[in-house]
Amino acid sequence: MISKPNFTGIGAPIQRKEDKRFITGQGQYTDDIARPGQVYAAFVRSPVAHARIKEIDASAALELEGVLAVLTGAQLKEDGIAGLICGWTVQSKDGSDMIAGEHPALAVDKVRYVGDHVAVVIGTTNHIARQGAELVGVDYEELDPVVDLESVRGANPVHEEAANNVCFEWELGEKEPTDDAFGKADHVTKLDITNNRLIPNAMEPRAAIGEYNQAEDHYTLYTTSQNPHVARLVISAFVGLAPEHKLRVIAPDVGGGFGSKIFIYAEEVVCLWAAKKVGKPVKWTGERSEAFLADAHGRDHISSAELALDKDGKFLGLRVKTIANLGAYLSTFASAVPTYLYGTLLSGQYQIPAIYVEVDGVYTNTAPVDAYRGAGRPEATYLLERIVEKAARELSIDPADLRKRNFIDQFPYQTPVIMNYDVGDYHASLEEGLERIGYSDFETRKAQSEAAGKKRGIGFSTYIEACGIAPSAAVGSLGAGVGLWESAEVRVNPTGNVEVLTGCHSHGQGHETTFAQLVSHRFGIPIESVEIVHGDTDKVQFGMGTYGSRSGAVGMSAITVACDKVITKGKKIAAHLMEVPADSVDFEDGLFLGKDSNKSLAFGEIALAAYTAHGFPTDEIEPGLKESCFYDPSNFTFPAGCHICEVEIDPETGELDIAAFVAVDDFGTVINPMIVEGQVHGGLVQGIGQAILEGCTYDKESGQLVTGSFMDYTMPRADDVPSFDVGMTVTECPSNPVGMKGCGEAGAIGATPAVINAIINALGVDSIEMPATPERIWRAANGL
């Protein structure tokens, strides 16, 4: 089908429908929206990491002309507005629930990290609000902050409820069989490893406009969200700001998310609340500095791991102990990330008969930590791929060969850590990766580099991830407070064009194109006849949003089922119109065909007939042509692949050149290869960024954020990264009707260990910390 001219269906690399508005400056991001009479919010943020608030003096700010109000946490509490919540309750080993410290939208007694929200100033202009915020005097009684992950116990409690700063002590897998496996091992590889903290930095800073209509007692929130319905649910059901039917949440064009815009943030709650207080729409646009301080950060683990092997290099068991930094407050899904999105992926692509992992989730006086592209899976992959590579080194086995010896090759495969892999071909992606990188000639290239005084290395990462998040009952049994299905509504208009309302949200993924490709393919109608609607709780019935590479596997499955319902109804109508038996209508390429007859009706003709309702009994078939679906997946999906990185290092300067990077991924069915490759490129650069450039640093004594701007935090730039060689192998996912697995996070999951393994291989060392800056590489190269 791909070869058909003008083909726009599944598999066609067509240009994106949404691009025209973005390339001509017509996108509508939250900050582009101006509501009539809007005023501006500026937040007073804590300059210290840990302190009691003794007094807030707003008098000078209130004297400034144009300042309308200074609002504090005490007033928020008086108004009965509750705090933010974490939507996933993790249990500790002893069966007790995690300890979730209070998370007020504005601090009440204490501030817990630099950037914490102390008060909000509402002003008639943005300048005035910000100037007002500068004038608010806050008297702090400073407390020693807890910053260092290894010394949280016994330090000042961030939350009084969690005396040791421990939120949960979680475990997964079986300890005894794992210990037994180590007892039988011929070789044990040990690794202490840090997964560096990252700051997401979507290019659009977060923003929010809260609006209150007194006559209707109705609120509207415009916000930079990946999941507007979830935001509405949390703000209604838990924060208690407005009943759900009196709150509309609109997430218009959103400039990237990468996880950081999943969460429900203080600023959204405060803008809504303040809008009622001052009787005007209240707009807040975050500055980049605020994004650094107060967007949820990612990763931040320290771990010790051990891998048991037999004499043939077969894996026998894996033991992992991890401390995960949760920051100062539990963000919306913070507890799930270092537990059920991490421990469950520790089997990787390998047969490991016994796995046991312990994770302590701890509070520190730093910004909240939550999902960032990959969310738990990069941490699992980094640990596993590093220790596998180390084992290969210690046993002098070729790292590709050691992987092959241990690959899972029978499906379905039940891991010892919950996941049941449905399908995959790990040998195929590795073989293609080896071919593309030219593995057999690596030694020649290495010799050439050596002759030029350079060190060349190659590193592998054969990763797996769990996407298509997620079967509702399964995640419910693990502590999730929500179901993770997705909804779709397919409205066929009388004139035969189609609106699809989806609960997913596009913030760069290109849903307006790929979802339309699916529908156009299914209905045999031009892609121009399909419009995708998302991001508005007044339009879309409900939705769980976009994260965890779920929009294809779950969102498009919902659309597929709804489309099938439309076709089923269309067949019934067609049978009446064509006067053929109900079970003798086929649908193909946009035509309803009467079997054993020469009759046919086009999709558009049936659409019109459905609305005129002249030609079929309406007591049997309702008029109209609109169907919906709430699709609950039956399993996670398991995208997997092989990333290989080749680096060349100048030992005199520590300068690193990524000489080649190959990514071969298996995402199942691909709707638009151009978009999928783009997702891979972007993910790879975020993964490479973590490996060699990015690292969020807090001062361990003061808790000040040291890397608080683009001048201090190294974002990958165009000349930091190479062009990638991207390949795909396909095993179709059997658990959903599209056969898709998801592609959004793979790059960020697979790339990081491939780069670090390549650096380690080049330098002949045992480890190097991330980000592997030229200084760190130079030190390692020179034994310093």
Place this chain on the structure above:
Amino acid sequence: MISVKTTVNGEERSADVEDRTLLVSYLREHLRLTGTHIGCDTSQCGACVVHVNGKAVKSCTMLAAQAEGCNITTVEGLADGDTLHPVQAAFREYHGLQCGFCTPGMIMSAVDLIRRIPDLDEPTIRQELEGNLCRCTGYQNIVKAIKSAAEQMAS
């Protein structure tokens, strides 16, 4: 307050603004040309690049007052009616954008880059894009788009 008169995308425009108003705020808030974006507060990201008298400028580094009498082109003024500028068309053709937030600045920088340097190769394009951050695309398709547009415009 001062009155700032400029020519923006071929039209004479004027607005009364506070003295401290940055050019980017003048364009976005006073002229409501919201295609030019603000992605940082340290002049690093390049989302706000516009052309002032034909040269690419980060409009967050310039006061509106400094633009008095200047000829400004923003991303909204790049296409010729319904005909996209070759750089705009190439960004679309090569999937050089995802979320679209950095895109206006990227495109305006790219147009200036193609004007300044003939025969652009990949390393040069990558180096010259140092002042523009993108978090979505990994840059590969942006580089391809610029190279293709440059070749097309040269021919």
